[in-house]
Every structure is written in C-alpha cells, then in structure tokens.
Amino acid sequence: MADGAPSRIASRFASLRAEGRGALITFVEAFDPDRATSEALLAGMPGAGADLVEIGVPFTDPMADGPTVQRAGQRGLKAGATLAGTLEMVRGFRAKDNATPVVLMGYYNPIYSYGPERFAKDAAEAGVDGLIVVDLPPEEADELTVHTAPQRLELIRLVAPTTDEKRLPVVLSGSGGFVYYVSITGITGTRSATEEHLAEAIPRIRRATDLPIAIGFGVRTPEQAAAAARIADAAVVASALLDTLAGDLDEAGRARPGTVEKVLEQVRALASGVRGARRQAA
C-alpha cells in the first residue's frame, strides 16, 4: 500500500457509508479450539457478511474479559496459539482476501515479549490493519505507537462509559481506524447496554472525533447488532459467536464437522440484521 492511500479500515467504512449502512465486525479467537477451525471461521466470515474481522490473541490473564472469552483463550492456548501463529493466520487470510480489514485484539504482554518493533513490522507485513491492546491506555501507549505508526498499523482505542469529557480527548488523540465504544461498565459477554444509553453516549463521542465508532461488549442478537450499527457505525459481536462455537464442541472439546457452518450461519443472521438497518443521518 502506498503512503497516503487510505487504509483498508478507512476504505471499508467509506464504502459502507456510501451504501448507507453500518458495519458488522465479528470476532474469532486464534486457535480456538484448534488452528484449522479458527482459520476456517476467519476465511468464512467475510462471505457470511462480516465487514471487518477481529482476531483475539489468547493470553493467560485476560482481565477485561468475561468467562466466554476467557475460555476461548484457554482453548486457543491449549491448541498452541502464539502471537506468531496468529500472524501466520492473518498471512493465510490475506493471500485470498486483500480487502477485509483485520484487527488484532489482545493484551500487551505477548506483544512486549515478542518485541514491539519486530511485532509492528511482522504484523504489518502479515496484513494486519489495526490493533486493540486492551491493557495499554494512552498513558502507556507511546512505547508501542512509536513502532506501529511508521508501519501504518492503526491503534484502536477503547472508550468506556466511565471515560468522562475531560478524558475523552486524551483517549482519542493518537486513535486510528475506529473508536471502540465499550458500551457497558463490565467485562465482555455479561450484559448489554440499552438503546437509550447508546443514543446518549454515541453523539458525545461523535462530537469529539471524525473516526467511525463501533459498539462492543454485550452486542449479541441481530436486533442489537442492527441497533448498534444504526446508532453508531459498527457493531462488534464476539461472545455470542464464541458461545455458539463452545456449545457445539464435543465432549473432548473438539470441533464437530458442522461447527464452522453453525457459527457462520449466525454471522449471516447478524449481517442481515445490520444490513436491514438504515443509518441515521450522521
């Protein structure tokens, strides 16, 4: 990609805006429950209607995640997930899909251990577009952004209901890609925000940034995804898909022949919800 060309994330949001709809962002945990299954899910998600995909990088101590994502990470680690292995997944995906934005979501220690400079270079080469590093707030992010910025890797920041007016500009400065609104005070997959809350929170963020806004944490159903994509610019669905995956595993925790299809079927339902919702005029 030449310097100055819009990033995959920006291009995707621009074309969706032209279509007049919001984006569906779906989540897959690397190597959950094994490498081939997670690769098949990743490969199948854009065709099933995901506009962007988020890949969870397993970590032993995911302090912002609820039981669903915790267990997905543990299954991934058991199957041998590493940061390097996750980048290989992205490389394989990019060989066939050069348009769908890929965002890695995880915690800082595996990146720190890999070496932030080497990681930024390898991630960009593999075709990663954005990073969500949950435990790296703006106050500590310089040590990573100094390496990711030259590689045009966008650091996607979390904004929470607890992020007040004074703090919002601090969080948004240096943000790239899109803004991830954590719609509840709580961990992933536990409860959902009300539409009233979102209708109040999103304009507040909108006034402070030109970046697209995605709503995550607690978006589970096609209806909730449609509402999120209508009120904001994108809906992130993670735990609901992981629950489907986990619920379909056999007694030994292995994927069944129909597991991938079952998750992709749910992606199709979410996508049809999102596509049916016209966006409010921005």
Place this chain on the structure above:
Amino acid sequence: MNKPLSPALPNSLRTGPDERGHFGSFGGRYVAETLMPLILEVEKAYEAAKADPSFQAELDRYLSDYVGRPSPLWFAERLTKALGGAQVWFKRDELNHTGAHKINNCMGQILLARRMGKGRIIAETGAGQHGVATATVCALFGLPCTIYMGATDVARQSPNVFRMKLLGAEVKPVTSGAATLKDAMNEALRDWVANVTDTYYLIGTVAGPHPYPAMVRDFQSVIGIEAKQQMLRAAGRLPDVAVAAIGGGSNAMGLFYPFLDDSEVRLIGVEAAGHGLDSGQHAASLTKGRPGVLHGNRTYLLQDEFGQILEAHSISAGLDYPGVGPEHSWLHELGRVEYVAVTDTEALEAFQLCTRTEGIIPALEPSHALAHVAKMAPEMDKDAIILMNLCGRGDKDIFTVAEALGVKL
C-alpha cells in the same frame, strides 16, 4: 561486605515513582480504559489524604489502639547463639492484630475508601492473610466485603476461609485460569470494572496499577520507620543488613523503604525457590523471571517465551505469585537491594529453628527470610547486626508444616 553502589544512582531512592507511576522502566498503569478513571480517582484521593494531617492522625490512632503498633523489636538471643555469628533482631509484625503485616495496609486503605465514600470493598487473597485483614477492617467499619480467592487456595486454606466468613465477608472461589492468586486478582479487577461507582478495590501488595504500589508501600513503611528508631535506641546504630521475604513484596518494601538512602545498610529480599530454582516450580520472579506486563504494571514476571504467565509454586501460599512489586524490579536493576531465593525445605528448617530457639512460631513467609539469615549470620562478625522482618505468625501454617513433616493431625 556492603556492595558498593553504582555512581549512577540518583541522590535519593525515596522519590519514586514519577507522576505516571513509573519506577525507572517499571510500574505504570496498564489497565483497560474502563478502569483508568477509577485508578485516577484513587490516586487523586490518596494524594489529598496524604496531604491532610487529620488522615494521618486518624490512621495513627487505629494503628496504635486497634492494630497494636508499634510492634516490638526483639533481639533473638538464643537463635543468635545457635547460629554462632551476627546478632539477629526481629521486627515483630507477627504481633499485629490478625497476625501479620497485612493489616497496616488494610487500615490505611479502608480509611481512604471511607473518605472516598465507597460503600463496598473487594479484595484478592492467596493464602487468605490479606483476605482476613480486609474482612477485619470491613467488620470494624460495617462495610460489605467480597474476597476473591482461587478455588485451589480455598481448598487448601480452609481455616482462613472460615475466618473471613465469620468476619462477615463473602468469599468467592475463582475457578478461572489456574484458580490461584493471580486469577483471584484478575477476577477482582473484573468485579471492579463492573461496579465502578460504589466499589473500592483494596489491593494487598505493592503491585497493581499506580498508585497502588506506592500507596501500599507508604502504608507498610511504618514497619521500617519504627524499626529504624527502635534499632537506634536499642543498639545505638543502624543494622548492617535488613532482610525480608518477597512474594508481591509488601512487607519487604515496608521494611526497606526507610533504609533506601542509608547506603551502609545492606538490603536483602528473599524469594521463594519452591522445589528449587531449576525445578520450574518456584516463585522467584526476580531471580528467574524477566520484565513483562501483568495486573496493571510492568515488572519481573514468571512467563514462558511467548509472554504467557506461568504458575508460581511455593510451600508458602503468601509467596505464591508469578510477579513482584515494580519498585522491587527497579531496586533489583539498580542493585540497591540484593534478591536471593530459598527453597521450601530450607524454609521449613528455619521455621522449626525459630520455633525451638525463640518460642515464636513464624509464618512460612518470614521463614524464608530466616532461612537466608541462617545462611549468612554464621559467616558474619559477632557484633554485626541483622534486622529481619518477622512479618507473620505461623498458626495458619501448622497444617501445611505437619503435612510436609509427615505428621498426621
């Protein structure tokens, strides 16, 4: 011999952390955005409390009349004779109410939580000592309290679980991860994220995001401040060496901090070598780990080559943590504090030695410090002084010790 200090050392080692909570390259605030406003609020409240003489006066009153401070300084004469070298002196924090140093910090933080108007307290605990101390101060002030404890620890520390329940706390067993202390801390952080308005997280050691490492150190520094005065009064001089056990490192930080700028005092932190440093089953993060980021700060961690956190092991549940406070990591890299490790077996021997020569049953945590003292004292002059923090009593450990010695109770 005192280790010569590097000329590159700052004028004072007691000025840290910086305004962003860093001790050199360690410490910081590596937390999710949801938590960030909360820890900024705690920091602001703590700064205000520190500057308010009435806060310190209130804390002093509780420390004296409820906790029983100052704790005595004791010349362990029979132990000294048995070791045949340097004089061994104990700072007796095991005589505090609840039997360990943990209450010093709990008393400070509960008063802070009250100032902040928080109506609910949460805490993590490993062995249960911090959980008991937290449940105690919550009972004292009538505040509801939830203690997160790894399910593995709940099973092996049932007396402390019962104590916490008697004190009115809710004990929540944590089954995620390996179900031990680090998982309990993850779960407490998750609770805090979900209960931001009314809840105060009372962290038990000098770890976690800023301001906790500095705040817990400040509350524990009463140990070293008292010990320094008592030592001057009793022996007319400072000790040659100060020794303390290190898990997260709060009792050691409390003892060391007031001595950091006294370069003639050698400081030694003793980590748990478990089954041995090469066994893969130990808790010696400074000796065998490398820097990483966990639980809100950068510090030395036990981790695999991919940055995944490893489980720690020690016979002492209080030392069984794969990290260490960030200020210790900084002092380790500066060389101001020496960090060594002793095994489960060595700690058990020291436990018995102390019991028989001094009539004091120490906790397994300070038994680690004592095991190192027992190694170094015989090599030192008879007029040399070793000051050791006897940070907890061993009643809680008698089941573990009995099992290790093959005795059925």
